[in-house]
Amino acid sequence: MKILYTLNAGNPGGMEIHVLDLVRGMKARGHEVHVCCNEGVIVNWYKNAGAKVFVAKAGFDLDPAYIYSIFKYLKENQIDIVHSHELVASAASLLAGFFAGTKVRISHIHTPISEWIVTDELKKAFTSFMDFCYSIEVNLFASCEIALTESRKQIKMHEGIAENKIYIIPNGIDVYKFAHLPDKLSAKKELVQKYQVDENSFLFGNVSRLTEEKGHNTLIQAFDLFINHASVKGQPVSLLIVGGGTLQTNLEKMISEANLQDKIKITGIFDEEDKLKFYSAFDAFIFPSRAEGFGIVLLEAMAAGLPIIASNLDVLQEVAGSTAMYFSVGDSVDLSQKMLDLYLRRDNLKLLEQEAKKRAEDLYSLTRFEDEYESLYLSLLGKKP
Numbered sequence: 001m002k003i004l005y006t007l008n009a010g011n012p013g014g015m016e017i018h019v020l021d022l023v024r025g026m027k028a029r030g031h032e033v034h035v036c037c038n039e040g041v042i043v044n045w046y047k048n049a050g051a052k053v054f055v056a057k058a059g060f061d062l063d064p065a066y067i068y069s070i071f072k073y074l075k076e077n078q079i080d081i082v083h084s085h086e087l088v089a090s091a092a093s094l095l096a097g098f099f100a101g102t103k104v105r106i107s108h109i110h111t112p113i114s115e116w117i118v119t120d121e122l123k124k125a126f127t128s129f130m131d132f133c134y135s136i137e138v139n140l141f142a143s144c145e146i147a148l149t150e151s152r153k154q155i156k157m158h159e160g161i162a163e164n165k166i167y168i169i170p171n172g173i174d175v176y177k178f179a180h181l182p183d184k185l186s187a188k189k190e191l192v193q194k195y196q197v198d199e200n201s202f203l204f205g206n207v208s209r210l211t212e213e214k215g216h217n218t219l220i221q222a223f224d225l226f227i228n229h230a231s232v233k234g235q236p237v238s239l240l241i242v243g244g245g246t247l248q249t250n251l252e253k254m255i256s257e258a259n260l261q262d263k264i265k266i267t268g269i270f271d272e273e274d275k276l277k278f279y280s281a282f283d284a285f286i287f288p289s290r291a292e293g294f295g296i297v298l299l300e301a302m303a304a305g306l307p308i309i310a311s312n313l314d315v316l317q318e319v320a321g322s323t324a325m326y327f328s329v330g331d332s333v334d335l336s337q338k339m340l341d342l343y344l345r346r347d348n349l350k351l352l353e354q355e356a357k358k359r360a361e362d363l364y365s366l367t368r369f370e371d372e373y374e375s376l377y378l379s380l381l382g383k384k385p
């Protein structure tokens with residue numbers, strides 16, 4: 001098979017890692033893999049994984065030049081399957097693939113459009129319009145739309161996508177890699193030098209892009225409440241937010257205004273190879289997202305055997321089940337209480353950690369992820385899996 005993955009992004013995030021896993025998996029299984037993405041860090045990711053990469057960027061939604069560049073590439077390389085990710089790339093790729101005569105056209109909006117965090121009323125109206133148009137386009141031109149869980153499928157159906165178009169495949173990770181982390185003491189010492197984290201502190205961690213939907217404001221407010229609780233005040237506790245993004249300056253200002261610079265550190269964009277060191281150094285993981293398509297870092301934290309606190313989004317509860325503690329989305333008081341509960345029980349969480357690792361291994365292995373996608377591709381091409 002000749003497969004083209006398209007995404008209108010250039011920097012790391014959960015979706016970009018999802019595509020990297022697909023590239024590695026399909027390449028290892030003997031398929032010819034291509035990627036269309038923006039200029040950025042991920043270009044070398046995909047090249048190093050064995051994909052043929054061409055760089056293209058949409059100037060705006062439904063950019064004719066962007067659509068044509070994908071159309072031309074599909075025709076010239078005789079691509080069998082175009083598998084697109086996120087709205088701009090999916091909208092363009094479905095049209096390009098249809099006019100190029102590409103046999104299989106798969107679309108995948110990881111976080112359903114109706115769940116996007118939009119505060120401006122005009123933008124809300126435009127987002128609703130995009131949602132309506134995208135559903136029509138998928139029903140007309142897509143071979144299928146991917147949903148990561150059953151709740152994501154139901155939301156996509158509510159948005160107007162036909163049920164027979166939607167195929168559920170959960171994310172997967174290399175669970176073995178996250179189950180065999182670097183030495184914890186060594187990892188913490190490295191973080192001390194790099195980010196001035198207190199070496200002796202109980203370290204709460206978060207890994208995510210610094211954007212509105214990830215809920216970092218709630219996390220910082222909750223940590224402020226938690227650190228000033230009578231049971232915690234004066235104790236060595238820190239928070240490390242791993243990631244970069246458009247909100248970094250605002251979040252750093254928020255931390256400074258709360259006088260928490262010594263307790264909360266933000267790494268900015270980090271090297272992917274350092275991720276295992278972060279998970280090793282963490283004593284607990286917090287995932288305060290306000291909207292998610294799946295939450296691949298939640299899987300990573302589970303596989304790493306960390307105690308987890310997550311927002312009570314349906315999708316996160318589907319992924320982690322009973323192996324995480326949950327707080328009400330956007331409620332910093334509730335989150336601070338859950339942090340306090342976890343911290344006070346920190347020496348008695350082994351069973352929860354073991355269950356999280358087992359759930360990740362049983363349900364979300366990379367082999368299962370690759371098997372399901374390869375079977376889908378072959379079946380849509382009319383071949384026997």
